[in-house]
Amino acid sequence: MIIIGVDPGLNNTGYGVLNSVGHEAKVVEAGVIKTRESDNFEARINEIYTEFGKIIDQFRPEYIAVEELYSHYAHPRTAIIMGHARAMIFLQAAQRRIPIVSYAATRIKNSLTGNGRASKLQVMRMVQSILKLNETPTQSDTADALAVGLCHHNALLGK
């Protein structure tokens, strides 16, 4: 079963494609959809929409997993712009009838490390360890995408 975890953003939308087989999850692919700052806003969100559509077509996931919205954001305007990018993921999910699931940040951290208040580095290291990666994912967007995908893999196992 394929799960794609996504960490959306206007500049960088991280994604991690996981193959969930029984209790194990393996990385099929992970990467980042980047948009150019020199392009206008609408072209950039269109690019996220288009590129994410290609990833879905290639990997045909059973689930797409994203982080839930918080109640509070330090930078609301940045968060609203992230919301535009996040909407592209939801729109693709709706149009292709792929279930989209969301998890609170604390749930993701707890699922991976046993601690809902784990640091970003602790989460990244657990992503590396669980997925048997040679290196800690250097791109934090990719690590966050893999983390939410793993959280859904765990949730399906009742963990």
Added chain:
Amino acid sequence: MIIIGVDPGLNNTGYGVLNSVGHEAKVVEAGVIKTRESDNFEARINEIYTEFGKIIDQFRPEYIAVEELYSHYAHPRTAIIMGHARAMIFLQAAQRRIPIVSYAATRIKNSLTGNGRASKLQVMRMVQSILKLNETPTQSDTADALAVGLCHHNALLGK
């Protein structure tokens, strides 16, 4: 020349179709795209995307006008959800290569009333007066959509 002003929101996306002929702007149509709270989030944003696409197809605007994002929001989470709806307007504009323009709230108020800090009611009354409507638009989403459309009409006239 057709200008569509839009006031996006998850529940209600107001739109106002204006025909801008020389110094005058007339309402061609105004309304609200409503989504059902009982539908899931991704279905609702997909509906905004689809319905707004139909409006564009019907009226073939030269411009789409929306309000700019603020720096501060009283309810960031609500604003981020609005951002998802707003993204549907930008995506449609990008896909159909229609220029999308945005104006700060103060600019819109100033353009219509001469006062950047005008009240919502003052703006609504000016929308009614300028567009020679029989009644003040009762739906505030529609009034806001007409207001940003009128602001762009004025901007094109150098006002």
